[in-house]
Structures are given as structure tokens and as C-alpha cells.
Amino acid sequence: MTLTLTTAGESHGPALVAIVTGLPAGLVLERTAIENDLRRRQQGYGRSPRQQIETDEIEVLAGLRHGRTLGTPLALVVLNRDHKNWTWGMSPWPPEGGPEGKGKEPVTLPRPGHADLAGVMKYDLSDVRDALERASARHTAAVVAAGAVAKGLLAEIGVRVESSVVTDDLEKRIDEARAERDTVGGVVEVRATGVPPGLGSYATKEERLDARLAWALMGTQAVKGVEIGDGFGLAALRGSEAHDEILRDEGGYRRETNRAGGIEAGVSNGEEIVVRAAMKPLPTLMKPLRSADLETGEPAQALVERSDVAAVEALAVVAEACVAFELARAAKEKFGGDALVDFMAAWQAYVERIPWSAR
Numbered sequence: 624m625t626l627t628l629t630t631a632g633e634s635h636g637p638a639l640v641a642i643v644t645g646l647p648a649g650l651v652l653e654r655t656a657i658e659n660d661l662r663r664r665q666q667g668y669g670r671s672p673r674q675q676i677e678t679d680e681i682e683v684l685a686g687l688r689h690g691r692t693l694g695t696p697l698a699l700v701v702l703n704r705d706h707k708n709w710t711w712g713m714s715p716w717p718p719e720g721g722p723e724g725k726g727k728e729p730v731t732l733p734r735p736g737h738a739d740l741a742g743v744m745k746y747d748l749s750d751v752r753d754a755l756e757r758a759s760a761r762h763t764a765a766v767v768a769a770g771a772v773a774k775g776l777l778a779e780i781g782v783r784v785e786s787s788v789v790t791d792d793l794e795k796r797i798d799e800a801r802a803e804r805d806t807v808g809g810v811v812e813v814r815a816t817g818v819p820p821g822l823g824s825y826a827t828k829e830e831r832l833d834a835r836l837a838w839a840l841m842g843t844q845a846v847k848g849v850e851i852g853d854g855f856g857l858a859a860l861r862g863s864e865a866h867d868e869i870l871r872d873e874g875g876y877r878r879e880t881n882r883a884g885g886i887e888a889g890v891s892n893g894e895e896i897v898v899r900a901a902m903k904p905l906p907t908l909m910k911p912l913r914s915a916d917l918e919t920g921e922p923a924q925a926l927v928e929r930s931d932v933a934a935v936e937a938l939a940v941v942a943e944a945c946v947a948f949e950l951a952r953a954a955k956e957k958f959g960g961d962a963l964v965d966f967m968a969a970w971q972a973y974v975e976r977i978p979w980s981a982r
């Protein structure tokens with residue numbers, strides 16, 4: 624069974640939910656590891672005050688007993704503490720009394736670059752809030768929780784996933800943008816070490832590891848570009864400059880360069896996996912762009928609501944979670960196992976068979 628992740632939850636609804644299926648039984652999960660990643664997602668230069676009012680914590684509703692997975696669907700919940708200010712506005716059932724609190728006025732001023740206009744047309748909505756609440760990147764808290772679980776599984780086979788921001792001078796760019804009531808984006812990088820050759824496959828598009836990583840990252844809010852290894856830069860090189868020569872020593876096969884970012888033909892090649900994602904500037908602007916009122920059709924300025932100036936550091940944590948989940952999914956497909964011991968035994972036998980040493 625492969626790993627799957629299903630998430631549910633609105634930005635100011637009661638909670639976010641992540642359901643992970645396909646985990647082997649017997650995997651020890653650390654609550655602090657999951658909450659540490661949730662906290663990392665909330666931090667970073669340029670985030671809005673919401674991150675201070677909410678310290679995300681995890682509740683586990685199913686699939687775990689005494690800290691060990693049961694091999695059954697794992698259900699994780701992250702409560703939205705801010706929901707207390709939105710109990711009328713985001714009530715799942717027709718609210719009694721009111722209107723009161725946040726979300727009581729319908730939003731009719733769609734923001735360029737957000738889900739607002741496409742969402743109301745697609746789903747036949749009259750209040751943009753019905754679209755933006757799910758489109759919002761608050762949802763990435765559920766992704767990060769699932770990614771932390773995936774990292775736990777990967778750690779068992781010596782795979783480590785880390786992320787960083789690669790855009791220079793980000794704090795300065797953020798300060799300048801904030802002063803001008805604007806927003807910025809940036810580029811993040813995820814690296815995974817210890818990945819054995821053979822995750823993913825060239826057999827079908829669906830199995831290609833590069834395609835799966837690109838899908839996972841592109842499926843994240845505000846990501847507009849993904850590159851594997853030297854990516855776009857490779858297009859300007861000659862073949863003799865672009866490919867990583869194959870060397871063999873007592874440790875097995877290895878490369879001196881890693882322009883392919885650890886993936887050839889959709890399959891991990893035993894080198895470090897290197898993936899980058901480009902984030903666009905956030906669309907909610909304190910100095911809004913031109914828009915049109917949905918009720919009157921008249922020209923208007925787009926919605927202004929509390930928002931980040933930048934969330935690039937947060938995206939790095941989310942991207943790390945996305946890459947971890949895809950690598951764990953590919954590893955689970957390759958090594959199988961209902962129980963962790965079986966997964967580990969298959970991995971052990973495989974890495975003993977192939978001429979490769981971890982890096």
C-alpha cells in the first residue's frame with residue numbers, strides 16, 4: 624500500500640485535518656518533532672501577527688497508540704485557535720443569533736493573484752470568503768504535520784530532509800516592501816540526503832520521482848516554478864558540461880558533480896536530492912490593486928485583510944514537508960511492509976545488494 628495524504632479544513636474554521644494512510648505499523652512518532660515543524664512553519668521574517676496568536680499543536684484522533692503507529696489511517700488535527708473570533712462567521716451550521724465577530728460581512732472585492740474571482744465563478748459563490756478560506760495557505764499546517772510523520776519514516780532508513788531560503792537579502796527586501804505596503808516572494812531549496820538509488824521509476828509518468836516532486840511543490844500555494852538540480856540552468860549548457868560523470872570506487876558508484884539533483888530518468892540515482900521552488904509575491908496587498916466589486920460590477924480596490932509581507936521561510940518548511948512526503952511515499956512503494964520491521968528488512972536487503980553507499 625502506498626502512502627496517501629488527505630487534508631481538510633478552512634483557514635478560520637474549527638480545525639485543519641490530515642489523514643495519512645499506508646504507514647507501516649510500529650513507527651514511533653514524536654509529538655515534539657511534529658510540533659517543532661508546525662512552529663517552524665509559523666516563524667520567519669515578514670509573517671503576520673496571526674502567527675503570534677496561534678501556536679499550532681497537534682491532536683491525534685486515530686492510528687496511533689502509545690506513540691506507535693497501528694498501520695491504520697492516522698488522523699491528525701490542528702485546531703485553529705483564531706476560530707473563537709469567527710464562531711458566527713465560520714460556523715459549520717447555520718449560526719444562531721448574530722451576525723457577530725469576524726467574517727460577518729460578505730467579501731465582494733476579489734484580489735488579483737488569489738483564488739477569489741476564479742473561486743466565486745467556479746463554485747457559484749456570492750461571498751469570496753467561501754473560496755479564500757480553503758485556498759489560503761493556512762492549509763499548509765496540515766501538510767507540515769503529515770510531512771513530519773513522513774520524515775519520521777524516512778529517518779528509519781537514514782534519509783534526512785532539510786530546507787533553506789536561497790534568495791539573498793531577503794530581510795532587506797521584506798523591510799523595503801513593508802515600508803511601501805507591498806509584498807515579496809523568493810526561492811527555497813530542499814535537500815534530501817541518504818536517498819538510495821531506485822526511488823521512483825522511468826516506467827510511467829506517474830512514477831517519475833522528478834514529476835512527483837514537482838507536482839507536490841507546484842500543488843503548494845504561491846509556488847510558480849520548480850527546478851530539480853540545475854534545472855533551468857541546464858538548458859544553456861552543452862551536454863558535456865551538464866551531466867554528472869559516473870565514477871566507481873570501493874564505496875560503489877558515485878558522482879563528483881550533482882547537476883541532475885539526484886534524479887535521472889525519474890529515478891533517484893543515489894546522490895543528494897536537490898529541488899528548488901519559486902514563490903510569487905503574496906497577493907494580499909495593504910496598498911491594493913485594481914479590482915471590480917462583485918455586487919455592483921463597479922471598479923474598486925481589492926480586499927485588504929491581515930496578511931504576511933513574505934512567507935518564504937514558511938514555504939521552505941512546507942516544501943520540506945512536501946518533498947519528505949513524496950520521498951516517503953516512493954520508499955513505501957519500493958520497500959513495502961505492513962510492519963516497520965518488514966519495511967526495514969526490505970530496505971536493508973536492497974542496500975546490501977547494490978553498489979552504493981549513503982550520502
Ligand SMILES: Cc1cc2nc3c(=O)[nH]c(=O)nc-3n(C[C@H](O)[C@H](O)[C@H](O)COP(=O)(O)O)c2cc1C
Pocket residue numbers: 671736737738758759760763843844845846903905906907908929930931932934937938941
Ligand atoms: C506559507 C504560506 C503563507 C502564505 N501567506 C499568505 C498571506 O499571508 N497572504 C496572502 O495573500 N497570500 C499568502 N500565501 C499565498 C496564497 O495562499 C496564494 O497566493 C493563493 O492561495 C493563490 O494561489 P496561487 O498563488 O498558487 O495562485 C501564502 C502561501 C504560503 C505557502
